[in-house]
Amino acid sequence: MSKNINVALIGNPNTGKTSVFNQLTGLKQKVGNYPGITVEKKEGICKLPRGVKAHILDLPGTYSLNTTSLDESLVVELLLNKNDKDYPDVAVVISDVENLKRNLFLFTQIKDLKIPTILVVNMADRMDRKGISLDVEAMEKKLDTKIALVSTRKNTGIERIKELIADYKSISSKPILDPNRISPEYFDRLKKTFPQNDLYKLWLVITQDVNFMPIEKKRIQDATDFTTKSKEELKKLQHKETVLRYQLINNILKETYKVDFMAAKGLRASLDKILTHKIFGYLIFFVILLTIFQAIFDWSGYPMDFIDEQFAMAAEWIKDTLPPGLFTDLLAEGIIAGIGGIVIFIPQIAFLFLFISLLEESGYMSRVVFLMDRLMRPFGLSGKSVVPLISGNACAIPAIMATRTIENWKERLITILVTPFTTCSARLPVYLILIALVIPEGKFMGLSYQALTLMLLYMIGFGMALLSAMVLNKVLKIKTRSIFMVEMPTYRLPLLKNVAYTVIEKTKSFVLGAGKIILAISIVLWFLGSNGYSDDFENAESIVTERIEKQGLSTYSKNYIQNNIESYRESALNEGMAPNALQDSVVLLTSELSERAVAQEVASYKLEHSYIGQAGKAFEPLVKPLGYDWKIGIAVLTSFAAREVFVGTLATIYSVGSDEEETIKNRMAAELDEDGKPLFNLASGISLMLFYAFAMQCMSTLAIVKRETNSWKWPLIQLGFMSVFAYIIALIAYQILI
Amino acid sequence: MTVADLRYGQKGIIKDFTEHILPIKLLELGCLPGNSVELLQIAPFNDPIYINLSGSHLAIRRSLAALIELEIIEETQAK
Numbered sequence: 001m002s003k004n005i006n007v008a009l010i011g012n013p014n015t016g017k018t019s020v021f022n023q024l025t026g027l028k029q030k031v032g033n034y035p036g037i038t039v040e041k042k043e044g045i046c047k048l049p050r051g052v053k054a055h056i057l058d059l060p061g062t063y064s065l066n067t068t069s070l071d072e073s074l075v076v077e078l079l080l081n082k083n084d085k086d087y088p089d090v091a092v093v094i095s096d097v098e099n100l101k102r103n104l105f106l107f108t109q110i111k112d113l114k115i116p117t118i119l120v121v122n123m124a125d126r127m128d129r130k131g132i133s134l135d136v137e138a139m140e141k142k143l144d145t146k147i148a149l150v151s152t153r154k155n156t157g158i159e160r161i162k163e164l165i166a167d168y169k170s171i172s173s174k175p176i177l178d179p180n181r182i183s184p185e186y187f188d189r190l191k192k193t194f195p196q197n198d199l200y201k202l203w204l205v206i207t208q209d210v211n212f213m214p215i216e217k218k219r220i221q222d223a224t225d226f227t228t229k230s231k232e233e234l235k236k237l238q239h240k241e242t243v244l245r246y247q248l249i250n251n252i253l254k255e256t257y258k259v260d261f262m263a264a265k266g267l268r269a270s271l272d273k274i275l276t277h278k279i280f281g282y283l284i285f286f287v288i289l290l291t292i293f294q295a296i297f298d299w300s301g302y303p304m305d306f307i308d309e310q311f312a313m314a315a316e317w318i319k320d321t322l323p324p325g326l327f328t329d330l331l332a333e334g335i336i337a338g339i340g341g342i343v344i345f346i347p348q349i350a351f352l353f354l355f356i357s358l359l360e361e362s363g364y365m366s367r368v369v370f371l372m373d374r375l376m377r378p379f380g381l382s383g384k385s386v387v388p389l390i391s392g393n394a395c396a397i398p399a400i401m402a403t404r405t406i407e408n409w410k411e412r413l414i415t416i417l418v419t420p421f422t423t424c425s426a427r428l429p430v431y432l433i434l435i436a437l438v439i440p441e442g443k444f445m446g447l448s449y450q451a452l453t454l455m456l457l458y459m460i461g462f463g464m465a466l467l468s469a470m471v472l473n474k475v476l477k478i479k480t481r482s483i484f485m486v487e488m489p490t491y492r493l494p495l496l497k498n499v500a501y502t503v504i505e506k507t508k509s510f511v512l513g514a515g516k517i518i519l520a521i522s523i524v525l526w527f528l529g530s531n532g533y534s535d536d537f538e539n540a541e542s543i544v545t546e547r548i549e550k551q552g553l554s555t556y557s558k559n560y561i562q563n564n565i566e567s568y569r570e571s572a573l574n575e576g577m578a579p580n581a582l583q584d585s586v587v588l589l590t591s592e593l594s595e596r597a598v599a600q601e602v603a604s605y606k607l608e609h610s611y612i613g614q615a616g617k618a619f620e621p622l623v624k625p626l627g628y629d630w631k632i633g634i635a636v637l638t639s640f641a642a643r644e645v646f647v648g649t650l651a652t653i654y655s656v657g658s659d660e661e662e663t664i665k666n667r668m669a670a671e672l673d674e675d676g677k678p679l680f681n682l683a684s685g686i687s688l689m690l691f692y693a694f695a696m697q698c699m700s701t702l703a704i705v706k707r708e709t710n711s712w713k714w715p716l717i718q719l720g721f722m723s724v725f726a727y728i729i730a731l732i733a734y735q736i737l738i
Numbered sequence: 739m740t741v742a743d744l745r746y747g748q749k750g751i752i753k754d755f756t757e758h759i760l761p762i763k764l765l766e767l768g769c770l771p772g773n774s775v776e777l778l779q780i781a782p783f784n785d786p787i788y789i790n791l792s793g794s795h796l797a798i799r800r801s802l803a804a805l806i807e808l809e810i811i812e813e814t815q816a817k
Binding site: 238 | 797
């Protein structure tokens with residue numbers, strides 16, 4: 001049996017930790033969440049020399065073990081808990097050769113935990129260009145460790161890391177800084193009170209809460225009683241520790257690390273002059289945003305159409321090939337329709353994550369934060385809120401997870417609460433189909449009304465996010481110190497591999513996450529729509545036939561027959577069919593069509609008296625003032641699981657209620673209200689769009705908000721406020737327009 | 739004189755401070771007495787500012803920068 005080694009990758013942000021992780025594990029990695037919190041947990045397997053296997057854990061980036069955010073506290077918690085199954089046998093600290101001094105700060109802290117610690121000096125390929133020389137051997141001696149010089153870009157040094165990990169037993173686990181030096185008096189007392197415990201670990205536990213408030217943490221049981229020092233005094237000691245560590249590091253670097261500034265060349269300074277320029281900076285950012293939107297709305301149209309066609313074909317193929325029956329219906333009407341509704345988002349989601357990961361990898365995202373900070377502040381947000389708000393245009397879930405970099409709790413909470421107003425891609429199919437139905441074609445200043453409407457909806461969403469942020473900023477009484485600090489990393493060309501991993505990983509988790517919900521809902525809907533309990537449902541056929549004998553076909557059916565015959569006549573005449581033959585075939589077609597119309601009326605009567613129809617009817621009074629019938633009501637209701645369900649629900653409801661393949665849009669256009677007018681008109685269409693713009697219809701987002709804020713309070717407030725607001729706005733819009 | 743008062747291209751040395759008002763994170767990134775600070779860029783609307791703090795390239799808000807006292811050492815040609 002080969003033994004598994006637990007390895008933890010630790011390092012400052014922007015040191016290329018993820019690249020090292022990707023190089024070590026290749027595609028043998030999985031991304032999940034730490035139990036209870038949504039901090040991403042990346043794990044992978046790496047094969048080492050001599051048949052040893054290493055289980056590698058990529059910990060969130062941190063500058064030190066003195067935590068100021070959720071991500072960082074997680075690192076500390078793991079390193080303090082020897083019983084954790086992920087507790088590392090060996091720690092690998094990734095550092096960047098240009099910021100070695102700062103990176104070594106973290107290194108010395110990790111080493112003081114008495115974990116064997118390897119130092120990886122990454123980006124070694126930049127040494128020449130930056131005029132850096134490094135005496136590796138001398139440094140290994142001074143730091144009492146082993147060092148691997150690595151370049152993930154040039155693909156060198158990875159083998160050396162593997163060898164060092166395999167040989168971890170020979171790596172020293174002696175600490176570097178004696179904690180007694182921080183305060184002899186204090187640590188002496190500490191030692192007397194807790195003779196069993198490691199002093200430095202105790203110290204970390206005691207000081208953990210000093211800098212970081214809103215998250216509750218487990219503590220070492222005994223340590224809670226030992227609060228003989230005030231916060232200010234503890235902070236003073238932390239400062240002392242920082243100074244001591246830097247003294248130590250400076251002494252080591254003096255002898256081993258040289259920078260010839262004359263030889264140093266850098267892109268950063270010159271690029272920053274343009275990219276963070278007061279005018280050009282905004283212009284460039286604006287152009288980049290436009291490009292992203294263009295990609296999401298325009299370029300992704302082609303693959304989306306393709307996917308749409310494939311799924312329509314698949315559904316038809318199943319209906320044609322499999323024997324008719326319950327299972328075939330479920331497959332074609334419930335499952336395929338449901339899955340198609342989610343797969344179609346893949347191109348958009350992938351494009352968005354492609355751009356976001358390009359911007360992040362290149363180092364540009366930090367510049368956006370820098371540029372936007374002042375603009376966001378009047379709204380109670382920070383420059384760091386910009387990234388979540390932009391990502392929110394793809395999906396609120398990763399966007400809310402991206403708020404973790406905001407240290408200020410109030411700013412972070414506001415960002416979390418308003419992000420769901422931004423127009424996520426799940427709203428897009430709803431908007432697109434409604435716009436196509438109710439907004440007339442035509443142009444205004446070269447732009448089509450339909451495109452303008454879409455743009456307006458995006459602006460409404462973003463504006464609403466800012467507006468509610470401003471209100472929340474006034475209303476919320478949370479005291480926090482504002483520490484806004486953003487590192488501006490050197491610009492680098494994004495590594496294709498890293499970008500590809502991100503895009504694949506994020507897209508996959510979106511599709512699987514949302515897919516499960518949609519699939520489940522489609523099946524339940526389909527079942528509820530094709531079953532009923534009342535006599536009306538059981539005897540639908542005889543009731544409808546009787547009604548038709550007495551009153552004739554419904555207006556809808558009459559229109560349906562007439563439209564079909566007209567278009568048939570037209571195409572037949574174009575093909576040059578003789579009038580006589582045409583007359584005969586029209587008679588034949590008419591009888592065929594009326595037969596089909598009867599079947600359809602039976603089906604829709606059945607639907608109306610099915611479980612779902614009954615539920616919808618009960619729900620109808622609530623949505624009637626907004627201009628919706630019970631079918632739309634059901635679609636809106638199911639959308640509270642996820643917005644994109646809207647189109648899928650209508651597709652399922654309508655295809656249960658008809659026996660032929662027809663596009664969902666035509667089916668919607670043909671729907672009539674009680675007065676025989678189109679159900680989807682300008683008033684009800686706008687009302688629906690506004691409802692979707694404001695309502696909180698996404699279970700996954702609520703779940704994420706719950707986890708990120710650590711209480712049900714905020715997601716429930718969010719759900720209540722957004723939905724009531726949406727209802728009122730939709731009501732006003734409909735009543736004005738009708 | 740504080741970091742918030744720096745002009746383009748100016749460089750200073752952080753003065754000894756006894757008051758522990760600065761967040762620990764800033765110290766860890768190198769904001770310690772004796773280290774140098776150089777102003778690199780100022781964001782639109784004058785805030786935040788972008789500094790080189792003894793090798794760390796950081797953006798901080800003016801309110802925080804005003805807490806870091808320093809002495810000017812270099813008066814490079816301000817353009």
